[in-house]
Amino acid sequence: MSGSTYATLAGIRRLGAPTASGRSAYPLALVAGAFTLAQLVLVRPGLGLGWDETVYVSQISAHAPAAFFSAPRARGISLLVAPITSWSSSTALLRVYLAALSGLALFLALRTWRTLFPVRVLALAGALFASLWVTLFYGPQAMPNYWVAVAALAATGCFLRARADGTDHAGRSTLWGLAASASLMAWMRPTDAVWATLPLLALCLVARHWRLLAVLLAGLASGAVEWVVEAYVSYGGLTQRLHDASAIEGGLGWHLAITDQLRSLGGRTLCRPCTSAMPNPAVDVWWLVLPVLAVAGLVVAVRARRTVLTLVPLACAATAAFPYLFMIGYAAPRFLLPAYALVAIPVADALVQLVTRPTGAWRRVAVTLLVVGLAGHLAVQLAVLEGTVSRANVQHRDWSRTAAELHRLGVRAPCLLTGQDAIPIAFYTGCASGATGGHNADTSRTAIDQTARRMPVADIAPAGSRPPAYAHDWPVHRYGTLDLRVAPTTEKDGGV
Numbered sequence: 001m002s003g004s005t006y007a008t009l010a011g012i013r014r015l016g017a018p019t020a021s022g023r024s025a026y027p028l029a030l031v032a033g034a035f036t037l038a039q040l041v042l043v044r045p046g047l048g049l050g051w052d053e054t055v056y057v058s059q060i061s062a063h064a065p066a067a068f069f070s071a072p073r074a075r076g077i078s079l080l081v082a083p084i085t086s087w088s089s090s091t092a093l094l095r096v097y098l099a100a101l102s103g104l105a106l107f108l109a110l111r112t113w114r115t116l117f118p119v120r121v122l123a124l125a126g127a128l129f130a131s132l133w134v135t136l137f138y139g140p141q142a143m144p145n146y147w148v149a150v151a152a153l154a155a156t157g158c159f160l161r162a163r164a165d166g167t168d169h170a171g172r173s174t175l176w177g178l179a180a181s182a183s184l185m186a187w188m189r190p191t192d193a194v195w196a197t198l199p200l201l202a203l204c205l206v207a208r209h210w211r212l213l214a215v216l217l218a219g220l221a222s223g224a225v226e227w228v229v230e231a232y233v234s235y236g237g238l239t240q241r242l243h244d245a246s247a248i249e250g251g252l253g254w255h256l257a258i259t260d261q262l263r264s265l266g267g268r269t270l271c272r273p274c275t276s277a278m279p280n281p282a283v284d285v286w287w288l289v290l291p292v293l294a295v296a297g298l299v300v301a302v303r304a305r306r307t308v309l310t311l312v313p314l315a316c317a318a319t320a321a322f323p324y325l326f327m328i329g330y331a332a333p334r335f336l337l338p339a340y341a342l343v344a345i346p347v348a349d350a351l352v353q354l355v356t357r358p359t360g361a362w363r364r365v366a367v368t369l370l371v372v373g374l375a376g377h378l379a380v381q382l383a384v385l386e387g388t389v390s391r392a393n394v395q396h397r398d399w400s401r402t403a404a405e406l407h408r409l410g411v412r413a414p415c416l417l418t419g420q421d422a423i424p425i426a427f428y429t430g431c432a433s434g435a436t437g438g439h440n441a442d443t444s445r446t447a448i449d450q451t452a453r454r455m456p457v458a459d460i461a462p463a464g465s466r467p468p469a470y471a472h473d474w475p476v477h478r479y480g481t482l483d484l485r486v487a488p489t490t491e492k493d494g495g496v
Contacts, residue, residue, distance in 0.1 A: 011142055014090050027123035029112045035130040036103030039140045042382070043389055045092035045099075046377070048396030053142045054427035057081060062090035064413075065432040067423045068442040071244035072237055074227050076187035077144045083120035085142075085218060095140045100144060101141040106130060109150040109341070112177060116309055117345060118352075125348035129341050132384035133267070134333040144188035145334040152196040152320060155181035156342060157221075161425070162212055163308075170211075179210070181220035186223025191245075193220055195323055196338050199315035248439045250329045251442030257324065260331035260428070262287065267388035273329035282365035286377050290343065297346030300353045310346045330429050402460070403428035405479050411456040411485050418448065418468070419460035420482070430457075437466065445470040452487035459485040 028410075029365045049057060056065045062085065069075075078085075080101075084094045110126045117125075129135055129149075138146045158178035162170035185193035197216060204355035205214035233239035246252040250272075262272040264286055266279025278284070294314055303311035321339035324331070399421065406429050411417070416432040423440065428432035434443035436453075448470050451457055459471040461483045467474070474485040 010084045014369055024119045028107055030124040031123050032103040036099050039099040043140055046093035051424045054424045056142045057085050058427055062087055063084045064427045064430050067433050068440045070248055071241045071249055074189055080144045085311050087284050099140040099430055105150045109154040112154045121352050123349045125344040129344040131158040133381045136385055137388055138334050145337045147188045148185050148338040149194045151181045151184040152338045153341045156316050164388045175215050182216055182219025183223035190227045194317055196320040198319045199382055222435035252327050255329040257331050264331045264333050267384045270332050282380055293347040293350050294343050297350035300350055313342045315347055399428045415456040416451050417458055459488040
């Protein structure tokens with residue numbers, strides 16, 4: 001594990017011991033352990049790297065040159081996986097590492113709430129979040145969204161603990177946990193970190209919690225500083241980087257993406273453009289019930305006179321979800337992982353109250369309904385997960401086979417690929433990638449022509465399509481539904 005990663009997770013872990021017995025953490029550890037095991041069994045370590053994963057992994061990789069790093073991305077996940085990717089090209093090892101680390105992170109995040117809610121509520125909340133297909137799918141992946149989610153959950157728990165203890169008397173471990181969690185969020189995705197902590201920042205200002213405000217801002221700043229510095233070094237300044245990031249997202253503004261998210265719940269990892277039919281209603285029902293249960297959790301909290309403990313995570317969940325529901329014109333289920341993690345505790349609290357408040361026959365009815373409902377929900381999640389993993393495997397195998405064909409044609413490292421899916425196929429091939437247009441544009445025709453004199457260069461395009469100008473005269477090799485155009489062999493400097 002990299003030094004920064006270790007320090008961040010260790011900062012979360014240094015939370016002071018709760019008033020409850022240490023044994024109360026056992027259910028949380030059981031949930032986290034089951035989550036790790038489920039990832040290894042259901043997602044499987046052999047799952048190849050996805051499109052975005054190849055970008056993040058390639059930044060510190062012993063396997064392939066770094067791919068173009070577009071403006072919205074942050075380098076947190078690249079550093080998180082560096083202890084593996086810097087020396088090994090084993091995807092299975094990377095998956096096992098991330099599965100174990102994601103289980104540990106879930107345990108630590110839930111543990112920050114132990115003095116605020118009963119452990120049975122926290123264990124159920126962890127199980128609800130961990131059993132979503134999107135959580136299971138992305139837990140072992142080199143993607144930032146899961147890490148923003150668990151960090152947001154931990155930061156909110158630390159904040160509420162510090163507030164409950166009195167801002168002037170909060171333990172150092174709680175404040176370190178708040179700072180470390182905020183730093184981890186910003187380290188992974190700075191803009192998401194701001195959205196997720198807006199209610200915490202607002203509450204600090206309204207209630208004049210200046211000490212908590214300073215700790216929270218320091219955590220966010222420490223995580224975002226690299227992204228800001230890089231903006232000035234490589235993207236023309238912070239304003240320009242934010243502008244470029246908005247353009248890549250399709251232009252941030254008023255976009256109603258709720259139906260897009262509903263369409264994506266059937267297992268579409270990216271719904272752009274999102275024009276497909278809605279999935280089976282059974283797939284979407286949990287998503288529609290979620291706000292109802294969240295409101296029920298708030299009602300329970302108001303009656304129990306602990307409104308703030310429930311209202312704050314719900315507010316953070318709402319602000320974390322807002323840009324992805326109302327400000328972009330497409331959807332990806334992983335975008336809402338922070339909201340799902342934050343809303344899980346109020347929902348679990350409502351469900352526990354549902355089965356414990358009634359007595360006699362009514363309790364048995366409530367328990368039966370809850371068990372049946374959760375069993376059906378789990379069955380749907382596992383079915384969607386299976387289909388998603390299957391489709392991902394097919395795509396990744398196609399990329400791997402294309403890479404093997406390029407090797408057969410003599411395209412081997414050092415080399416350069418352009419065209420359709422050039423970034424992931426280049427990673428699988430061990431090549432660099434380049435584009436002369438689009439959001440990942442990072443080269444020119446002249447540069448490609450010059451590169452072709454020094455190393456193998458190939459362009460990938462749909463079969464029968466018109467090639468780019470620089471590849472017009474290159475020999476074409478039909479491979480399935482692709483045309484692979486390889487630059488003519490010339491005398492290479494250094495020999496290839």
